[in-house]
Amino acid sequence: MTKTTHDVPKAVSDAAKRGLELHEMHGHGGIPVGLAIARQLAKGGKISDEDALHVSKYFPRHAGDNLDQDGSDGHQPSNGYIAWLLWGGDAGREWSEKIKLEGDKS
Numbered sequence: 001m002t003k004t005t006h007d008v009p010k011a012v013s014d015a016a017k018r019g020l021e022l023h024e025m026h027g028h029g030g031i032p033v034g035l036a037i038a039r040q041l042a043k044g045g046k047i048s049d050e051d052a053l054h055v056s057k058y059f060p061r062h063a064g065d066n067l068d069q070d071g072s073d074g075h076q077p078s079n080g081y082i083a084w085l086l087w088g089g090d091a092g093r094e095w096s097e098k099i100k101l102e103g104d105k106s
Contacts, residue, residue, distance in 0.1 A: 010044070016039075019085030034086045
């Protein structure tokens with residue numbers, strides 16, 4: 001049986017890279033599983049169907065995690081904002097939800 005894979009869009013990869021940069025810079029945001037996913041997304045290329053669906057499960061649980069505190073006001077970005085980026089940001093949400101919906105149809 002062939003496993004389905006999905007191309008990681010550039011916007012998703014870029015958001016994960018930014019999340020990793022902010023995590024490194026500020027020393028917070030994200031837990032080990034989020035950091036592992038971020039490294040995978042940041043590389044680009046392909047991701048397994050299972051991992052893409054795992055990404056889709058993150059966003060509904062964390063949509064209210066202080067996403068407005070992005071650091072643009074001179075304060076540190078919130079843990080929630082950094083973690084959101086680690087999972088691909090808004091682009092990751094849209095992309096992974098599309099994959100989930102396609103899977104629900106089959």
